[in-house]
Amino acid sequence: MARPRKFDEERAVDAALEAFWTAGYEATSTQDLCEATGLGRSSVYNTFHSKRDLFRRALALYMRRRSEQLAALLEEDVPAREKVRALLDSVIAEETGAEDDGRGCLYVNTAVELASRDPEVAHELERDYARRHDALTAALEAGRRAGDIDRAKDASALAHFVTATVSGIRVAARAGAGEAALRAVARTALDAI
Amino acid sequence: MARPRKFDEERAVDAALEAFWTAGYEATSTQDLCEATGLGRSSVYNTFHSKRDLFRRALALYMRRRSEQLAALLEEDVPAREKVRALLDSVIAEETGAEDDGRGCLYVNTAVELASRDPEVAHELERDYARRHDALTAALEAGRRAGDIDRAKDASALAHFVTATVSGIRVAARAGAGEAALRAVARTALDAI
């Protein structure tokens, strides 16, 4: 019917994700987004309508990828406790690795920067929280039945605890706690499971 | 010698703290700061030199108050475990209370929003982290000697863990976890201590 696009929409969202992830929502300008995606202003606004809409697309992409990662980790054929250990280890590796220069986790960043003043973003964060919680709860409940998790414990409560521990490690890493401190946190948390 | 100020500097810092705490650093404009403090632009810049300097003053004030609160809590004549319980309870009360409308904790907010791109702010966060860690470690070590904390555990590791749990609860609260979930996190964390 008409002139086709010469860029891939998903790749553009991915590039925007990188920009938002690195600098945060407010600190990323529309100019930064143009440069990151390689698109002109018209293409950005024609395709994504506003900075906020593009951010929500990027956040959704981020959440989908994280969900897939978590699902893959929980599918491993190891005891539930080892799944939690692997999860905490991966978080520590991510936060202490030099690759990403302290950009942290977009989910945590967004919860802190935007959730209190954007109800729709807050709602998406809640949905993602619930999804991750359900996946973790199922894995922990399976472990409880299998016997490697204390039967006296509640799987849902443990899942909330694991999620909070992940966030706690991420914030501690940003506040300057060293890798040894983060490992101590993970070790202590595993004692509680 | 000359014309005196007709405002109280500390009160102005306090008002700026409220503004930064509520909206974050980037989202608080210098105009917002003028309105919050009741000062004119000239007075703000004459006294505090820049938005960033005023923020650092506000952050220092916030940290000093939190340190005093923590010190008061740790001075109570109760077992160390009960001190930790009281600390976690106070965090949950703060995060679920309607008073402050989800502004969270300025320390966590700053760690996430600014630490990666402002080395001096990051350094002050590290100092505060170390100070809180030392206070917590001392209290836990005393509890360990008194016997209400497992002697096999390391006080410093537990202190890192408690700090991470506090941050984890705060982030979870922002991401939409309910009060019951936060209480489950606190209960599980206490099991590990």
Added chain:
DNA sequence: GAGTTTTTGTATCGATCAGTTCAAAACGCG
């Protein structure tokens, strides 16, 4: 290849950003 529709580049919008300028106003001191 003409006509239609969408994309794209450029130029620009008004608003707001952090920060400065400058002179008038307000005080302490002699």
Added chain:
DNA sequence: CGCGTTTTGAACTGATCGATACAAAAACTC
């Protein structure tokens, strides 16, 4: 009172913010 010093208010700086206008360019249909 009047001099010296500082604070204060208001106007204003250039830069940048998110978003838009518009016409040229590109590609599909017929």
